[in-house]
Amino acid sequence: MNGLTKLAATISLTVGAVTLAGCGGSTNTETSKAAATTPPVVTTTTRTSTPVPAPAPVTPATYELREDGKKLTMLVTTDDTVAIGPAFKQIADNFIATRPNGGYHVMIDCAIDYDPTKPANRLGVGKIAVGQLGAAQTGLSAAGMSTVAWNTGRTCQPGFVEPTFDSYRQLDGPYALELCRGRVEDEYIADQRPVNIVADPVKTATGWLVAGTAQGKGRAGMDMAVMRFSCTVSDAGGTLTSSLDQFDS
Structure with missing residues (x-):
């Protein structure tokens, strides 16, 4: 092969390489554009809520x-x-x-x-x-x-017996609280009882002082007001008495 033939071959190989390189670059560029324009994947989350049951119908009293x-x-x-x-x-x-x-x-x-x-x-x-x-x-x-x-403090139930004082029971803190509970529950109608009472009896010179809070039983979805109360129980002179001295919000 003479020198002119060698030069032509070299030029031909070089041009071929450039052409291939150009084609390869074009392919890569198009792939990048396609990746950039691919729409994002959208994930949809469906939330379901538990239906609230309707209140049971009320049957009128006979x-x-x-x-x-x-x-x-x-x-x-x-x-x-x-x-x-x-x-x-x-x-x-x-x-x-x-x-x-x-x-x-x-x-x-x-x-x-x-x-x-x-x-x-x-x-x-x-x-x-x-x-x-x-x-x-x-x-x-x-x-x-x-x-x-x-009217508050009333009960109408078969077999119900109105509680009475136990004259033979020793007057202590638990008994004073029990007696005062009766006084507090007299302020509520029947279906608001039993009443949630939070109180600590305190011994006094003549008996016990019971002071705290009371909350009646509310209907479905409703809360009754928290009331403050003060009640005194005495057995002075051998006579057991109880009185509700404060009941307000």
């Missing part, structure tokens, strides 16, 4: 309505105001639809051991306003309204 002239008495065998309330509303709705205009007062009494000749175990008093006259006579704000004012 009752007997007695009428003696203008005296109306609703007799029930439970102290559950959640059940008595809808039963009273049945009476109120009927009165509002059928009775002459006027105010009607309904005594809600416990039917257990009921004796019309003796003081009733009165759970509450209901008011019904039939017409504008009824609103004026009952003090309710408008015709067609009804309401119940519940």
Whole structure:
């Protein structure tokens, strides 16, 4: 091979190398662009919430309505105001639809051991306003309204025996707390009991001082207010007494 032939071969190889290198660079560049423009992967998270169960329907309490002239008495065998309330509303709705205009007062009494000749175990008093006259006579704000004012410290349950003082029991801290619990629970209607009481009895010269907080049992989803109370128990002179001296928020 002469010198001119060798030079041509060298040039041919060099150009081939450049051409290959150029092609390789172009391929790499296109691959990089493709990687840069690939859309990101989006992950979707679906959250599910547990449905809150609907409250169970309330069954109205069974009752007997007695009428003696203008005296109306609703007799029930439970102290559950959640059940008595809808039963009273049945009476109120009927009165509002059928009775002459006027105010009607309904005594809600416990039917257990009921004796019309003796003081009733009165759970509450209901008011019904039939017409504008009824609103004026009952003090309710408008015709067609009804309401119940519940009495505290009342119980209406089969077999219930009202607790009494035990004159033979020694008056100590636990007994003083027990007696004061009874005084505090008298401030609540039946379905707000038992009451959560936090208190420490303190010995005094004449007996015991029980002071602390009380919170009644609330309905579903509701909390009752925390009340402060002070109660004294004494056995001075051989007579056992208890009194609720403070009960407020």
